[in-house]
Amino acid sequence: MSWSKHGGGGSRGYHHGNLKEALIRAALELIAQKGPAGFTFAEAARWAGVSPAAPYRHFRDRDELLANVAQRGFEAFGEALARAWDNGRPDAMTALDRLGKAYLAFARTEPAYYSAMFEAGIAPTSSPELEAANEQAFAILRTAAEALIAGMSGQTRPPAMMLALHIWALAHGIASLFGRGDAARRPLPMSPEELLEAGVLVYLQGLGIPDTDATEPPERAPS
Amino acid sequence: MSWSKHGGGGSRGYHHGNLKEALIRAALELIAQKGPAGFTFAEAARWAGVSPAAPYRHFRDRDELLANVAQRGFEAFGEALARAWDNGRPDAMTALDRLGKAYLAFARTEPAYYSAMFEAGIAPTSSPELEAANEQAFAILRTAAEALIAGMSGQTRPPAMMLALHIWALAHGIASLFGRGDAARRPLPMSPEELLEAGVLVYLQGLGIPDTDATEPPERAPS
DNA sequence: TGTACATCAGTGAACGCGCGTTCACTGATGTAC
DNA sequence: TGTACATCAGTGAACGCGCGTTCACTGATGTAC
Numbered sequence: 001m002s003w004s005k006h007g008g009g010g011s012r013g014y015h016h017g018n019l020k021e022a023l024i025r026a027a028l029e030l031i032a033q034k035g036p037a038g039f040t041f042a043e044a045a046r047w048a049g050v051s052p053a054a055p056y057r058h059f060r061d062r063d064e065l066l067a068n069v070a071q072r073g074f075e076a077f078g079e080a081l082a083r084a085w086d087n088g089r090p091d092a093m094t095a096l097d098r099l100g101k102a103y104l105a106f107a108r109t110e111p112a113y114y115s116a117m118f119e120a121g122i123a124p125t126s127s128p129e130l131e132a133a134n135e136q137a138f139a140i141l142r143t144a145a146e147a148l149i150a151g152m153s154g155q156t157r158p159p160a161m162m163l164a165l166h167i168w169a170l171a172h173g174i175a176s177l178f179g180r181g182d183a184a185r186r187p188l189p190m191s192p193e194e195l196l197e198a199g200v201l202v203y204l205q206g207l208g209i210p211d212t213d214a215t216e217p218p219e220r221a222p223s
Numbered sequence: 224m225s226w227s228k229h230g231g232g233g234s235r236g237y238h239h240g241n242l243k244e245a246l247i248r249a250a251l252e253l254i255a256q257k258g259p260a261g262f263t264f265a266e267a268a269r270w271a272g273v274s275p276a277a278p279y280r281h282f283r284d285r286d287e288l289l290a291n292v293a294q295r296g297f298e299a300f301g302e303a304l305a306r307a308w309d310n311g312r313p314d315a316m317t318a319l320d321r322l323g324k325a326y327l328a329f330a331r332t333e334p335a336y337y338s339a340m341f342e343a344g345i346a347p348t349s350s351p352e353l354e355a356a357n358e359q360a361f362a363i364l365r366t367a368a369e370a371l372i373a374g375m376s377g378q379t380r381p382p383a384m385m386l387a388l389h390i391w392a393l394a395h396g397i398a399s400l401f402g403r404g405d406a407a408r409r410p411l412p413m414s415p416e417e418l419l420e421a422g423v424l425v426y427l428q429g430l431g432i433p434d435t436d437a438t439e440p441p442e443r444a445p446s
Numbered sequence: 447t448g449t450a451c452a453t454c455a456g457t458g459a460a461c462g463c464g465c466g467t468t469c470a471c472t473g474a475t476g477t478a479c
Numbered sequence: 480t481g482t483a484c485a486t487c488a489g490t491g492a493a494c495g496c497g498c499g500t501t502c503a504c505t506g507a508t509g510t511a512c
Contacts, residue, residue: 015474015488035344037260042465054489056467118399119342121258123406158425161412166422170389173396176341183346189384199389202381203422206429238455238507265498277456279500 020058022048027069032112035182036066036120066116067126073113074133080106081140092147093210099144100171100196107175111182118172141168148209158207170199243281245271250292255335258405259289259343289339290349296336297356303329304363315370316433322367323394323419330398334405341395364391371432381430393422 016022026047030039041062042052059065084102088095107114116122117134124134145163152158178185179192188195204210239245249270253262264285265275282288307325311318330337339345340357347357368386375381401408402415411418427433 013474017488019488035260037344040465041467051490052465053467053469053491057488061466118407121260121405121407124409126406162418162421165411165418166393166425169396169400169418169422170393171396172400173392173394176399177392177395182344183349184341184344186347188388195385195388195392198385199392199426202389202429203426204429206425206427236507240455242455263498264500274457275498276458276500276502280455284499 016048016050016054019048019050019054022050023055023058023065024069024072027065028112028116031069031116031120036115041065063122063126066120067122067130069113070116070120070122071127071130071133073110073117074130074137076110076113077106077117078133078137078140081137085140085144088144088147092144092150093204096144096148096200097197099140100167100200101193103171104175104179104192104196107179108181111180114175118176138164138168148204149207152208156208163207166203167200170203171196174199239271239273239277242271242273242277245273246278246281246288247292247295250288251335251339254292254339254343259338262289264288286345286349289343290345290353292336293339293343293345294350294353294356296333296340297353297360299333299336300329300340301356301360301363304360308363308367311367311370315367315373316427319367319371319423320420322363323390323423324416326394327398327402327415327419330402331404334403337398337403341399361387361391371427372430375431379431386430389426390423393426394419397422 023044026044027039029047030043041055041059044065045052045055048054055065059068080102081099084098085095086098122130125131141164142160145160145167149157149160149163174192174196178188178195246267249267250262252270253266262285264278264282267288268275268278271277278288282291303325304322307321308318309321345353348354364387365383368383368390372380372383372386397415397419401411401418
């Protein structure tokens with residue numbers, strides 16, 4: 001028996017047809033099951049229903065496959081963040097809250113991607129595509145940071161880059177310490193989402209956002 | 224040739240004398256070189272100059288050895304943090320700054336410990352000793368959080384636990400994204416220490432610390 | 447102080463296993479004419 | 480529309496390797512008397 005063709009009903013003859021995709025999916029499945037360490041080239045091939053030599057037609061080695069997975073991960077991550085940010089609608093604070101939740105949701109529902117991206121020891125510069133995907137995901141955070149400080153005067157306005165890095169680090173810290181599904185998760189007296197939201201609110205408060213004495217009215221939604 | 228006896232001048236006969244220690248040190252060395260994944264029981268034994276069967280006298284399996292390494296790590300981590308905090312002398316803000324630097328310094332100078340502690344997939348509850356060491360290290364952060372909010376009135380005082388968790392998550396996020404020595408480090412337009420310090424300052428500002436309209440005088444050090 | 451004995455800690459040989467990688471190969475697909 | 484041929488993608492057998500684990504064993508150490 002062979003599970004080689006998961007999606008679609010195409011017949012699997014001598015040629016697989018979409019082996020590259022199948023290998024990436026297999027890698028994701030294996031990483032999800034046993035972490036980025038417990039995944040081998042040979043097993044990915046077996047999972048795709050293909051001989052152990054076949055993967056070499058598509059990837060130089062295990063690392064190249066992993067880097068590809070990480071790249072896909074960053075692409076999906078960037079899309080999820082962009083969707084959550086939704087161009088800052090209806091206002092930056094509301095959108096930022098969604099962004100934070102989307103960050104944690106991604107880390108939780110796509111642990112395989114997340115660990116390939118951040119914990120597999122892959123250099124973010126190991127391929128131009130990976131680097132680009134990485135930067136594009138981070139760009140969402142930067143855009144959000146810029147929107148948040150847009151109303152501030154030059155005097156009190158903090159660097160957007162710094163703001164973005166702080167939010168990223170906090171979200172990543174919470175995700176990797178408390179937000180994972182596996183055994184390494186630490187117990188927490190609240191949900192990761194609550195912890196992140198509270199942290200970001202306090203932090204923005206420290207920056208003077210929302211700009212309490214600014215031109216725009218605060219216009220808070222009820223609770 | 225055999226490097227079996229690193230420290231001390233004891234003779235190595237049939238008995239190693241301190242194999243358990245030697246294996247832990249070997250594991251640290253191997254993890255530092257190749258990450259927590261690239262470390263095997265057999266290689267640790269070879270490193271200690273001992274037959275591949277010998278480690279079984281001291282550890283049930285690879286995971287038990289890893290958990291032991293993580294435990295040592297948390298012990299050393301807790302000590303380093305406690306030393307940096309120094310009971311909050313001369314004041315909580317100064318001590319907190321040292322604490323943050325000590326956190327990042329540990330992650331950077333002891334990457335093997337750090338990854339065994341946080342990235343090797345070991346459950347923090349996998350042994351009572353590990354759990355205790357873990358809690359003791361976190362207790363320092365909690366103590367610091369309590370000292371920081373000590374002067375605040377019950378009205379505005381935030382929960383110490385939350386404060387400690389936020390600082391921990393931010394420090395961990397920065398350490399794992401930007402503070403490592405290996406290839407996975409991401410470039411940063413400032414030092415991790417500066418990023419952390421700035422983040423913590425903004426965060427505390429958001430909480431109303433230092434308590435600008437409190438009873439105690441601010442007493443800021445120059446610069 | 448010496449001896450007998452129990453316990454401890456490491457030996458070394460052996461096993462089965464899965465991995466990474468290579469190789470000449472072959473079935474399938476696409477394309478020029 | 481058909482045929483010849485080049486290229487592509489996967490085969491399957493083979494290799495050397497290091498790992499984890501076991502086993503009966505043996506040298507070293509400690510202790511009772």
